[in-house]
Amino acid sequence: MPLLDDLSMPATEGAPDDLGRRRFLALLGSGALGVAALGTGITGLRFLEPQVLFEEETRFGLGRPEEFPPGTVLTLPKHKVYVVSTKEGFFALSSVCTHLGCMTRYDKEHAQIACPCHGSRFNLEGKVTAGPAPHPLPRVEIVLDRGLLVVDTAHRVAPDALLKVA
Numbered sequence: 348m349p350l351l352d353d354l355s356m357p358a359t360e361g362a363p364d365d366l367g368r369r370r371f372l373a374l375l376g377s378g379a380l381g382v383a384a385l386g387t388g389i390t391g392l393r394f395l396e397p398q399v400l401f402e403e404e405t406r407f408g409l410g411r412p413e414e415f416p417p418g419t420v421l422t423l424p425k426h427k428v429y430v431v432s433t434k435e436g437f438f439a440l441s442s443v444c445t446h447l448g449c450m451t452r453y454d455k456e457h458a459q460i461a462c463p464c465h466g467s468r469f470n471l472e473g474k475v476t477a478g479p480a481p482h483p484l485p486r487v488e489i490v491l492d493r494g495l496l497v498v499d500t501a502h503r504v505a506p507d508a509l510l511k512v513a
């Protein structure tokens with residue numbers, strides 16, 4: 348039966364190639380599983396990490412009132428606030444422009460607060476003197492706590508609020 352002999356393949360001829368392919372596929376599968384396990388592990392670790400947004404404290408102390416004589420304008424960009432000391436008392440103004448929310452800058456030379464974005468100007472009481480800003484800069488809470496000036500930017504107060512210090 349020469350025909351059957353031709354069709355049958357000797358066992359020794361196909362075995363090394365077949366073994367190589369199986370080994371290659373096994374390695375490929377192991378590699379894919381390894382990558383998937385690594386990705387899952389990294390994702391799991393990131394899930395355990397607290398996703399906290401750190402923001403500045405809204406309530407913070409400044410110091411004793413006598414440290415800020417009348418005429419002092421404290422600029423606190425980190426807290427987005429100005430603290431103004433006058434003969435009558437203290438008040439704190441938000442430094443965020445009421446037009447589109449840019450950070451304003453204190454212009455000491457012209458005794459005003461200026462917004463670099465669209466040119467709004469505010470006087471030191473926060474009232475709009477020029478530009479597109481629709482509202483004055485809002486005042487935020489400033490109190491005397493155990494002899495220290497304490498500002499809380501989370502609490503808005505009346506536009507004429509003033510902390511009188513005897």
Ligand code: FES
Nearest residue numbers: 444446447462465
């Ligand atoms: S954001 Fe200040 S003038 Fe536009």
